[in-house]
Amino acid sequence: MKLDTKKVFYVGLAFFLISLFWQTYDSVITKILIDKFGLNQTWSGVVMAFDNVLALFLLPLFGGLSDKTNSKRGRRTPYIIVGTIVAAFAFVGLSFTDNLQTTMIESETQIVEKYEDYLVEKDIMLGGVFKGSITTRKAELNEEYAAIEVLYEDGEYTFDEYWDAIKVAHDDYLAWKEEFALAIDKWEAFNTEVLLEKMNLDLANESISQAKYDRWYKNVYLNMELAIANAKTDGGLSQAEYSYWADEIYDGIYDASLSQAAWSKTMSQPGVFIVFVIVLFIALVSMATFRSPAVALMPDVIIKPLRSKANAIINLMGTFGGILSILLLTVFALDKKSYVDYTPAFVSVGILMLILLAIFLWKVKEPKLVEEKVAEDIKYGLTEEDEAKEKNESVEELSKEKRRSLFLILISVFLWFIGYNAVTTKxxxxxxxxxxxxxxxxxxxxxxxxxxAFIPIGILATKIGRRKTILIGITLLTLCFGSVFFITESTSFFMYIIFALTGIGWATINVNSYPMVVELSKGSNVGKYTGYYYTFSMAAQILTPILSGILMDALGRKILFPYAALFVGAAFITMFLVKHGDAKIIQKESVLESFDVDMD
Incomplete structure (x- = not known):
């Protein structure tokens, strides 16, 4: 009894293209909604929850329909063909509406030009001030003079070289002083001509309340004026002050002003936005039509004892699909700036989906593979005669302790998806x-x-159990998310270390959580328990983009990671109370069997 890995690879191409689509969707659509159409965090979260709302209804619907389908291409393949083709073309179609909106807001608001200019202006404005106070710079100049004097006295410099060095140091100081003064002037102008003007306009338009305006005026505007006055006399900015003004004040308010301009244009001419949402809806429905059939195809063609290994390979392919999406966004330089052209991402993903579908159809002949699987069942005496007996079993038939553990596991799933999905979406x-x-x-x-980390996680889970392994992952993920709150633009390189640990933490949780749920199932009701898992995970993914968006609108973007850490950390409590769901420790043929998990 040996797994045909080549067959599993080709069957898994459907999951590969699904992951490629969703990673790109999560990465790009949020930015378009906020930057191009001007939606706030809350409403962008509502739109981003569409796919999970649709999934709750459409996944079981089309999964059931595919069970009853009988065509020349099999039960699942027709859905994969139609869904992939429509989704790919709809995804490419989003690029046209994105370009139309970009052209419209740029022609009337110069939003792209303003954004590019701002990036330069901010560096001049704050970067110049941060170079130090006048007193500090004078002290540095005197140190340079003293060093030059020592070199001259030691015979390292001739008199002419000594004098030239003094002049260079003095000229550098004068140039710095001029740049410093320019930065102060730009800072002051930005404070009064951009920020104050915007807030006054928002107050007049009743976009903000008088109380909110008064708080802003007292806590932000007057403090900024004081900082400007200090900088003019001698103050300069400390690293902490620089990070605060750059990250919290300038970027936050300026981004909001650009989004407000985009939103005003969207409201005055909503046609493009309506078309964008319709095309997006078509893409999401198309993806939902073949998700369940694509997942169900593997059990249709792989005998039971080999499904864990097969599922591991398919989920690893899904991870590679996500990695390919990220690489594309990086290569096309679409991952940092706003107001960019996303056409390369949409078109590339659409073409790749069609290419992957073509390879899938070339190599996967579903009816033939199903026949081979039936023959293997007969060969190895694998029958499912007890399925009918188990079909009517329900969660109520579990013992009280097992039922309690199941609910605690599902609540844990809900909590950590609330935290993790908020981060991936925003x-x-x-x-x-x-x-x-x-x-x-x-x-x-x-x-x-x-x-x-996959293989070490699998080995660890077999040694200490799934529950303890998950608790380690929750702890690691909570610490990672909590630490991001303290990261600033000047220390952003730490994000790479934190997200490496985040990936390990999430894999540790995700690899072991789904098997804990189905461990409590019996035979043919695995699908029912899988449904419980999906219901709780998708409910979280519906709620969290909206809830996190509301908080980010009210408290600022910095609340995102504390929010995520809070919910993931809460899952530690519920998972700690779980008493059932660990597998009996048996010798496995391969550590790949530890990966029997949906990596979504």
Whole structure:
């Protein structure tokens, strides 16, 4: 009894293209909704929850329909063909609406030009001030003079060389002083001509309340004026002050002003947005039509004893699909800046989906593979005669302790998906605007670290059990998310380390959680318990983009990672109370069997 890995690989191409689509969707659509159409965090979260709302209804619907389908291509393949083709063309179609919106807002608001200019202006404005106070710079100049004097006295310099060095140091100081003054002037102008003007306009338009305006005026505007006055006399900025003004004040308010301009244009001319949502809806429905059939295809063609290994290979392929998406976004330089052309991403993913489908159809002949599987069942005496007896079993028939453990596991699933999905959905907006870095590299590192960790995680789970392994993963993920709150633009390189650990933490949780759920099932009701798992995970993924968006609108983008850490950390409590769901320790043929998990 040996697994045909080549067959599993080709069957898994469907899952590969599914993961390729969803990683790109999560990374790009949020940025388009916020940057191009001007939606706030809350409403962008509502749109991003569409796919999970649809999935709750459409996955079981089309899964059931495919069970009853009888065609020349089999039960599952027709859905994979139609769904992939429609989704690929719809995804490419999103690029046209994105370009139309970009052209419209740029022609009337110059939003792209303003954004590019701002990136330069901010560096001049704050970068110049941060170079130090006048007193500090004078002290540095005197140190340079003293060093030059020593070199002259030691005979290292002739008098002419000594005098030239003094002049260069003095000229550098004068140039710095001029740049410093320019930065102060730009800072002051930005404070009064951009920020104050915007807030006054928002107050007049009743976009904000008088109380909110008063708080902003007292806590932000007056403090900024004081900082400007200090900088003019001698103050300069400390590293902490620089990070605060750059990350919290400038970027936050300026990004909001650009989004407001885009939103105003969207409201005055909503046609493009309506078309965008319709095309997006078509893409999401198309993906939902073949997700369940694609997942169900593997059990149709692989005998029971080999399904764990086969599922591991397919889920690893899904991870590689996500990595390919991130690499594409990085290569096309779409992961850092806003207001960019996303056409290369949409078109590339659409073409790759069609290519992968073509290879799938070439290599996967579903009816033939099903016949081979039936023959293997007969050969090895694998019958499912007890299925009918078990079909009516339900969660109520579990013992009280096992039922309690099942509910605690499902609540844990809900909690950690609340935290993790908030990060994956909002990171493409958070990373460029809070940390001034691209979002794709941290995600790529997380995926790569997870791949490396899969086998050690499987070995660890067999030695200490799934529950203890998950608790380790929860602890690691909570610490990672909590630490991001303290990362600033100047320390953003730590994100790569944190996300490497994040990938390991998430893999540790995800590899072991689904098997804990189905461990409590019996034979043919595995699908029912899989449904419980999906219901709780998708409910979390529906809620969290909206809930995190509301908090980010109210408290700022920096609340994202504390929010995620709180919910993931809460899962530690519920998982700690679980008493059942660990597998009996038996010798496995391969550590791949530890990967029997949906990596979604």
């Amino acid at each position: 990171l493409s907006d958070y990373a460029p605007k809070v940390l001034g870095m691209g979002f794709s590299m941290p995600l790529l590192i997380a995926q790569g670290a997870a791949l490396i």
